[in-house]
Amino acid sequence: MGHIKLTNVTKSFGAIDVLHGINLEIKDGEFVVFVGPSGCGKSTLLRMIAGLEKPTGGELAIDGKVVNAIPAADRGLAMVFQSYALYPHMSVRQNLAFGLENTKMPKAEITQRIAEAARMLEIEAYLDRRPGQLSGGQRQRVAIGRAIVRRPVAFLLDEPLSNLDAELRGSTRAELAALHARLSATMIYVTHDQVEAMTLADRIVVLRAGRIEQIGTPLELYNSPANRFVAGFIGSPHMNFLEGTVESVQSGKAVAALAGGHRIELPVNGAKVGHGARVTIGVRPQHIAVNSDGSGIVAKIKLVEALGSETVIHADVAGQKVLVVAPGQHRLAPGTEMGLSLSAAPLHLFNDKGLRLDHTV
């Protein structure tokens, strides 16, 4: 109970198209994360599912029933807002009860549901306080509690962790994951933070400028991003992109020349690559090896950030910025040169339109 299907959903505010033809199917019990830069339309998409915004076109169905015309109150969903949106003039208990009272639920059941949620979220101690008397983390729990007591067919979470400090965000993230496992309810989660997306999601929907760029499990997105945007967005620090030109194509093997003259073999994997085509080679900073003898691609060291467990090196390869994350500690001086090796690295190949050249991996 919590199957949501969007077919060709569009949304415009006046003349501005915010979402273009969104097709998406969310299975019951799935944890789906909408991720993308600000202004990509992810929050609008969520609010449309919630019923707070009306789609301009397309069809939105929950459990097989088209809900385009059904108001938010009757969709059986619950939402956790970025600002928590707790009613400031009501106690925590009244906040939790408000939605239930509106459904004319018997008092006894309301009390029981609140007790249950409060126990689950460990907010029993401050049920009689007002939101203003709570810390950010406590308010966040109450906001989640207000959704839980409703027993919704799906939870909608709009950047619920963005108002917490970094430490609390980490622990709450883990609790949310545990909560999902325990409730096994459908959850749709909006964030601009790819770490949250990677850690929480069953499936991630990457959005940009009102379009879905890619849908997949976190590792699918990490291992085979469909385009340069997804490749750059998922993973931290973000992927390096090196421009190159294909020099030779022979029996499934291609070699490209990077700016600066270095040649590397490309993982074509059956994709068609023309001679002389311009390609972008993506490589994650963690996958680049530093050659202790200085051989390989020559890179000039700009900045070295020693984090102890790893060393982040900002380098310059023939005018292109390259970021290397090398495990362990390295003695490298800015201004000197070093040799980089890509031979062991999984390479991602994108054409001049930014699309991935093979989809097989």
Added chain:
Amino acid sequence: MSRVAEFLLRRKGGKGWHWTDIVTWIWLLGGLFVMFGPAVWLVGSSFKSPAALAEFPPSILPYVTQKVTVEGYDKPLDLYEATLPDGRKATLAEVRRIGIVSQMVDPQKPGEIIKVNIGQRTPVRQMSFAMQNYSEPFTHFDFVRYLWNSVFVTVTATLITLVVNSMAAFALSKYEFRGRTFAMLLILATLMVPLSVIMVPLYSIVSALGLFNNLWGVILPTVATPTGVFILRQYMLTIPDELIDAARMDKASEWQIYWRIILPLTAPALAVLAIFSVVWRWNDFLWPLIVLSRKELYTLQVGLSIYSGELNVQWHFILAMTVVTMIPVVLVFIFLQRFITTGIAGTGLK
């Protein structure tokens, strides 16, 4: 003592006195006298008997001439301190006055008339508060009625003002709809149409609705106040929209959102508007004067002005009724002054 003076007169930074400090204190003390003096004088006068009110020069406090009942005289007689022709002083009661000669008797020996020059006697006076100035209007005039009419108009108009304007402000601050800007402009444009400009046609409309000589005719034209919509809307704009979204997700109807979420959160602005409305409606004069022509419908303000405009003004009653009329406003002033001053400073309205 000098410590107190030093404390009272100290200046920032402990510098000496500057001419501006002297101007400041003259202005402030003068202001204290000019602003409060008249009201204090009014209250003091309201306790004087009609005779004391007619005196000139007036006394600051309400004094009356002591009277004494003397055997052989029907009415109580005024008591005087008189200097007898032989130079003795005695307390005598005046029987009558002929020219500059006063015929007096000793209350102890009522048989004997003593003639005293009126310059040789001064009345024996005592302080006395003429409470009947306050009690009589309640029976002689329809004062209780006026009071009740004023209270009814003030309370009803304020309640309707709060409900009607908060609903409109809610619509204008939290909904997107066509014509919203137009509605807002229309309401603001009302500021340019004061009562004095539309009183003639308004009178015909109120009459057509059968509200002439009806307290509702006083109440209804005042309740849709643009300033009310304006303050409430400004306040409601600061309530985050996500709260309303949350309430909608919580299955609240729009009406519930209004009265369970928006109204409680707008309480401070509602309080300011309520205070203003009470003061406005209590003080209203011109419109009630036009609409109410039957005596039993007068509000306090109308009743007061009518009685004070009569040929033979009974000042002792008028003054007492004026004091009673002032009381609610003075109470508002004492207890809620802070609300009002911040309200005015914030919005520049009256």
Added chain:
Amino acid sequence: MKADSPKRTGSGIGETVLLPVRLAMGLIDAPLRWLQRVAGIGGMAAFFLMPNMLIFGIFVLLPFFINFAYSMTGGTALFLPDRSFVGGDQYARLFDCSNYLDANSCTEDTFWTAVGNTGWFVILQVTLMIIVSLITALILNRNLMARSFWRAVFFFPVLLSPVVVGLIWKWILQRQGLLNFGLYGFGFEPFTWLNDRNWAFAATVGVSIWAHMGFYTLILLAGLQAIPKDLYEAAEMDGTRPTRAFLRITLPLLAPNLLVVVVLVLIKAVQIFDEVYVLTGGGPGTSTLYITQYIYETGFATQLRNPGLAAAASILMGVVLVVLTLLQLSLSRSSEKKGARK
């Protein structure tokens, strides 16, 4: 632990008082939910707006438009359909003068007397009001002891009803009044101030300033307090003399507030009625007859009432007020812009 669970103060009493309200609101909710289902959320917006718009339409907008029609009709009938159309006759009557500099040469000489009186009243009252409230605001803005007390002193008459204000001063200015008592101490003979044309006029000016100056003082004080203190400190560091600081810092920064106050005082002064009506009744003669009283008496109070003429006069006054209000709106808007630029 107990300290951690604060109780809402007075909730017990509040709950009992609110209970009937809650019940009523709950009862209303059911039909309104139905309405919401039928009309949608947009329909509910209309529902919330309607009562206000209805009252506003009937009691403000409608009379506003009827007023124009009214001013073009004659006779004493109350309802518009019963009145005879006279075109611009009422306006012509108002403007029928043989010498425009002499009110007595006009057919409606009282109208022009009222206009003239109002004009003088506005000029005097606005000028004095601004001076008095500005001085008071400057003084209250000083580093005073018990500033809120002093502010209250000057604000106090603002809340008094105009009728009470009129009566207080009528009582003070009468023959046996406080003023004569005070002057008697200096050897003056008692004088009936309100029976003298010039003194009565001066009294209306003074009393209206007494009654309203606190309001404008408050606005100006708010403006003064919004001027950052460090500006004066910087000026002091630069060795600026206080008078120069006032002219070059205080006045320019206060100018937007000051302009708004000027226009507000103007608008109120043009409409002066209540306290004057109680204080002098427009007399002696017509020396304190102001325009609102003229409209009131022409429309309602006199034996030969002429609502059409009153409507025409009120429209002329409305034009003046609209101009003044537009001036105020544009001034406050430009001061807002300036505020934003700061």
